[in-house]
Amino acid sequence: xxxxxxxxxxxxxxxxxxxxxxxxxxxxxxxxxxxxxxxxxxxxxxxxxxxxxxxxxxxxxxxxxxxxxxxxxxxxxxxxxxxxxxxxxxxxxxxxxxxxxxxxxxxxxxxxxxxxxxxxxxxxxxxxxxxxxxxxxxxxxxxxxxxxxxxxxxxxxxxxxxxxxxxxxxxxxxxxxxxxxxxxxxxxxxxxxxxxxxxxxxxxxxxxxxxxxxxxxxxxxxxxxxxxxxxxxxxxxxxxxxxxxxxxxxxxxxxxxxxxxxxxxxxxxxxxxxxxxxxxxxxxxxxxxxxxxxxxxxxxxxxxxxxxxxxxxxxxxxxxxxxxxxxxxxxxxxxxxxxxxxxxxxxxxxxxx
Numbered sequence: 001x002x003x004x005x006x007x008x009x010x011x012x013x014x015x016x017x018x019x020x021x022x023x024x025x026x027x028x029x030x031x032x033x034x035x036x037x038x039x040x041x042x043x044x045x046x047x048x049x050x051x052x053x054x055x056x057x058x059x060x061x062x063x064x065x066x067x068x069x070x071x072x073x074x075x076x077x078x079x080x081x082x083x084x085x086x087x088x089x090x091x092x093x094x095x096x097x098x099x100x101x102x103x104x105x106x107x108x109x110x111x112x113x114x115x116x117x118x119x120x121x122x123x124x125x126x127x128x129x130x131x132x133x134x135x136x137x138x139x140x141x142x143x144x145x146x147x148x149x150x151x152x153x154x155x156x157x158x159x160x161x162x163x164x165x166x167x168x169x170x171x172x173x174x175x176x177x178x179x180x181x182x183x184x185x186x187x188x189x190x191x192x193x194x195x196x197x198x199x200x201x202x203x204x205x206x207x208x209x210x211x212x213x214x215x216x217x218x219x220x221x222x223x224x225x226x227x228x229x230x231x232x233x234x235x236x237x238x239x240x241x242x243x244x245x246x247x248x249x250x251x252x253x254x255x256x257x258x259x260x261x262x263x264x265x266x267x268x269x270x271x272x273x274x275x276x277x278x279x280x281x282x283x284x285x286x287x288x289x290x291x292x293x294x295x296x297x298x299x300x301x302x303x304x305x306x307x308x309x310x311x312x313x314x315x316x317x318x319x320x321x322x323x324x325x326x327x328x329x330x331x332x333x334x335x336x337x338x339x340x341x342x343x344x345x346x347x348x349x350x351x352x353x
Contacts, residue, residue: 033059033066040072041340045352049076067096071103078110086110094126101130112216117148135165139174147216151178173205204235211243220247231263238268245277249284257281272301276308283311288318306337310345317351325351 040055053076059069074089087110093103104126111120124141131137142157158175201209211226227244230237241264248257261278268274275298282291292315298308313328329346341352 030062033062037069037072040069041344044072044076045340045344047079049080052076065096067093067100067103070096071106074106074110078106078113083110083114087114098126099130101127104130117144118150120144121148121150121153132164135161138164139170142174146178154178173201176201176205177209204230204233204237208237208240211240215243215247220251223247224251236267238271241268242273245274245281249277249280252284254281254285258285258287270301272298272305272308275301276305276311279311279315283315283318288315291315292319304335306332306335309335310337310339310342313345314351322349 036055036059040052040059043049043052043055053073056069056073056076059066063069070089070093074086074093077083077086077089087107090103090107090110094100094107097103104123108120108123108127111117111123121141121144124137124144127134127137128141138157138161142154142161145151145154145157155175155178158171158178162171207226207230211223211230214220214226215223224244224247227240227247230240231244241260245257245260245264248254248260257277258281261274261281264271264274265278275294279291279295279298282288282294295308295312295315299305299312302308309328309332313325313332316322316328317325326346326349329342333342333346345352
């Protein structure tokens with residue numbers, strides 16, 4: 001199963017990408033609240049978190065049940081590593097709006113940073129409730145249980161995943177990672193003898209697993225080294241290309257990402273995300289004329305992807321086609337991409353880094 005790990009790419013990898021996807025939430029219809037809210041957003045974008053927090057808290061004095069404002073306060077505190085304050089704020093947001101996916105995703109990211117895998121698994125249950133057809137959430141919930149030492153719960157999660165989506169190679173590998181480690185209450189020697197030879201991980205799988213582990217811990221250079229080791233061997237699994245590209249972009253290694261994307265596309269020419277990564281790397285490297293055909297290719301394969309549409313607008317704007325850029329940004333918003341930056345691009349009709 002070739003999946004984009006929506007949560008792990010955005011949730012276990014890049015927090016900034018997650019925060020860029022907050023949907024617009026109606027505010028109380030008062031001029032003062034609107035003024036304060038946009039002032040807070042402006043200050044947050046400028047990383048003046050103290051002033052942003054001041055504006056958001058003033059709104060709560062006027063409208064104490066404003067879930068969107070609690071969400072913004074959670075982000076402001078998260079970015080300053082004030083994890084307790086961030087947790088209290090996002091809990092209030094989810095209590096006020098229990099069906100807002102983006103609030104739960106931020107809470108999951110918060111618990112990931114704190115290392116509270118039990119709490120993270122509980123949040124993933126909420127995400128599964130809201131989006132039951134996304135296999136990523138089921139995988140991530142089992143991974144959270146594994147990191148919490150709850151192998152039985154992890155295996156139950158895999159069983160639920162197979163029942164709903166069917167068997168897959170990735171699911172089989174995930175189960176092997178659990179069973180090869182032994183059962184907590186079983187004899188370690190008996191478990192090793194039973195599993196040895198039939199479910200041991202290959203060298204490539206071990207390297208991939210180490211890369212994923214380092215990635216989740218925030219060691220991006222270390223994780224990248226593991227994925228590059230895999231790609232330098234005889235096997236070239238798709239996941240290794242995807243993760244290597246994701247990390248290179250996070251590390252702002254744009255020229256290296258361009259080379260990686262070229263090699264990946266030679267093997268997997270029908271993967272929209274690879275064209276997107278190529279276009280993003282070229283855009284960030286100020287090669288926007290070359291970025292344009294690649295983002296178009298991504299949209300040919302996934303026409304309704306709001307992230308791709310926003311990048312298309314960005315590239316058009318930088319290339320001088322400003323009117324069409326605004327049109328594409330509006331399409332991105334209609335497709336469900338409700339980031340603050342995107343809304344500001346549309347409102348101010350200008351490109352923002």
